[in-house]
Amino acid sequence: ELQYPERINCASAFLEEMVQKGFADKLAIRSANTQWTYAELTAKVNQIAHVLVDDMHLVPGNRVLLRGANNPMMAACILAVWKVGCIAVPTMPLLRAKELSVIINKAQITAALCSAALHEELNAAQSLSPVLQQVKLFNTDVENSVDTLMANKSSQFSAVDTAAEDVCLISFTSGTTGMPKGTMHFHRDVLAICDCFPRSTLQSQVNDVFIGTPPLAFTFGLGGLLLFPLRIGATAVLLEKLTPETLLKAIEEYQASICFTAPTFYRQMLSFVPQFSLQSLKKTVSAGEALPVATREAWQAATGLVMIDGIGATEMLHIFISAAGTDARAGATGKAIPGYQACVLDEEGKPAGAGVIGRLAVKGPTGCRYLADERQKNYVYQGWNLTGDAYEMDADGYFHYRARTDDMIITAGYNVAGPEVEEVLLKHPDVAECAVVGLPDEERGQIVKAFVVLRDATKASDALVKTLQDYVKSNVAPYKYPRAIEFRDALPRTETGKVQRFKLKQAGA
Ligand code: 3UK
Known part of the structure; x- marks a missing residue:
């Protein structure tokens, strides 16, 4: 049912088409010290497009690594890469040189746009991967940065004519244990995600203000925090270094109506909710990990x-x-x-x-x-x-x-799903976070082990272990109870909010 023309450049759909549709003066992107209307965003992207073509000599089909936190220039650079018919390869801000080098080699990336704040690791990656020939910095006014070069460029640029089925995005999976996998997406895919979930389920509207935490380098964030709002003429708020408390503060300050983040972040926001007036907030989306019933109900x-x-x-x-x-x-x-x-x-x-x-x-x-x-x-x-x-x-x-x-636990012939046990533990008032994994065991094949973060760490005791075990037994089939419980200060998590279960399995084994 979704039909797109055979030739389409998705950046045009988010930019000049929105300007033509009457959104020129509507706010497209906001951040702490930036406010860009659709007309301004379009002009900035066009100027960056000239830098990519005139100064970097990029041609359609080139792969461009992008590195930056969630901010307006990072967004504009992604859109400019699309506009010139190149392929954006956004990378997670916390990646280290070695991990960046794996991506550079795997995708044979020759050019990068990098926020000045995150230059160091990319610099180190470049010496590991000489295939990366040119790096241009943004969010800085040093000589030859994107920001300085774009200042003298025309704000007109006609989008390169690309096919709906040309690749425009290579997104790497976080790769929990193995090598990260690059996934390729077309111009039409980028539009399709904007025309599915936001319309049918989220039902977002032109007056919505989108906010949240997932990095633009994670497709959850790229879609939810940038592309979904731009597709309908709504406003994207892009903020860096958000904590559960500052996100709530920002929702109030920017009058945000739609929030995207992971379950653990919503759990951490709970205790701060009463301090803010959140009348503007209409819809909250949770993804990345299973949403426990206890979290849904508390929220x-x-x-x-x-x-x-x-x-x-x-x-x-x-x-x-x-x-x-x-x-x-x-x-x-x-x-x-x-x-x-x-x-x-x-x-x-x-x-x-x-x-x-x-x-x-x-x-x-x-x-x-x-x-x-x-x-x-x-x-x-x-x-x-x-x-x-x-x-x-x-x-x-x-x-x-x-x-x-891969995480299903088989213990003494029974199948146990860790998250079901986590759901129960999370309902216990002393439990803030938990993860349940299977550990090898000679007698039972595997045993169920729970890693628990307490609300009050000083409460850790053998008696509490027993209490939590009994609590699980009285709420689900007793064979699912965790035979081992270990208290931790925090759980290992990816930048996208997922518990790194493999680390817990290694630690426990
Ligand atoms: C898990 C969930 C239960 C599930 C993502 C929204 O998470 C995203 O992409 P990733 O490639 O991971 C995919 C895997 O994560 N997962 C995600 N959401 C849920 N499990 N309930 C959920 N609601 O194992 C899935 O296979 O990092 C999420 C939008 C874009 C994304 N890329």
């Missing part, structure tokens, strides 16, 4: 808002199963959003009926295309994308997350 009690849970993946570009408002159900991620199909596959690879735990398979306008990676055949099976998640569908077509397929 609703504190704010009156029904959380919009959604599962997305870098391979799929954005969210494909979700539910909002009265359609949302505690304990379920939601249903396949319009445009996408989803089913659960049994052990033989056939669609399973309701009530069976199996591998999640999805299909829709976007899908997985790994960049030169043999794992493509593991992800795409007969046209279906296998996300690596174990899910169960109920009789009403709602999808219930169980675990990552």
Whole structure:
């Protein structure tokens, strides 16, 4: 049903097309010291496009590494790369030289645009990967920076004529253990994600103000914090170094109406909610990790808002199963959003009926295309994308997350999904965060172990271990209770908010 012209440049859709549609003077991007209307953003992007072509001599199809925190220039640089027909390869701000070098080599990247604040690691990466020939800095007025060079450029630039099926984005997965995988996406994919979840489920409107934490280098953030608002003429607030407290403060200050972040961040925001007036906030989207019922309920009690849970993946570009408002159900991620199909596959690879735990398979306008990676055949099976998640569908077509397929625990012949035990522990008043994994055990194959962060660390004791074990036993089948519990000050997490279970398994083994 989504139809795009055969030739389309997605940057034009976000910029001059919006200006033509009457949004010229509407605020497109805001940050601490910047406010750009759609006309101003378009002019800036055009000037940067001239720098890319005149000064960097880039040609369509070149891959350009981008490195920056969430700020207006980072956004403008991504859009400029698209405008000149190049391929944006945004990288997570916290990546170190070695990790950047893996990406540079894998995607054979010759040019980079880098925020001055994050130059050091890229510099080190460049000496590891000499294939990267030119780096231009932005957010600085040193000589030859993007900012100084663009100042003398024309604010007119006609977008390079690209095909709807030209690659414009290579997004790397966080790669929990193995090598990070590059996923390729077309100009039309970028538009398709804006025309699916935001319209059908989020139902965002032109007057919405979008805010949140995921980096623009993570497709959750790129879509939610930049592309979704630009697609409809709404406003994107881009802020760096947000904490649970400063995000709430910013929601109040910028009168934000739609917030995107991960479950753990919402949990951490809870205790600060009463200090702010959040009347502007209308919708909150949670993704990246499973949303425990306890978090959904506490958030609703504190704010009156029904959380919009959604599962997305870098391979799929954005969210494909979700539910909002009265359609949302505690304990379920939601249903396949319009445009996408989803089913659960049994052990033989056939669609399973309701009530069976199996591998999640999805299909829709976007899908997985790994960049030169043999794992493509593991992800795409007969046209279906296998996300690596174990899910169960109920009789009403709602999808219930169980675990990552690799994280299912088998203990004494029983299957245990760690997140189900985490859900219970999170309801206990002493528990702030937790993660449940399987550890090798001679007798049982695996045992269930819980890593727990207490609200008050001084409460850690053998007695509390026993209390938590009994609490789990009285809430779910007793064989699921954690035979081992270890208290921690914090859980290891990725920049995208996911618990690094492999680290806990290594630590515990
Ligand atoms: C897990 C979830 C349960 C799941 C992402 C929104 O997370 C994103 O992409 P990644 O490539 O990871 C994908 C994997 O993360 N996951 C994400 N959301 C949920 N599990 N409930 C959820 N709501 O294992 C999935 O396979 O980092 C999320 C939009 C864009 C994204 N790239």
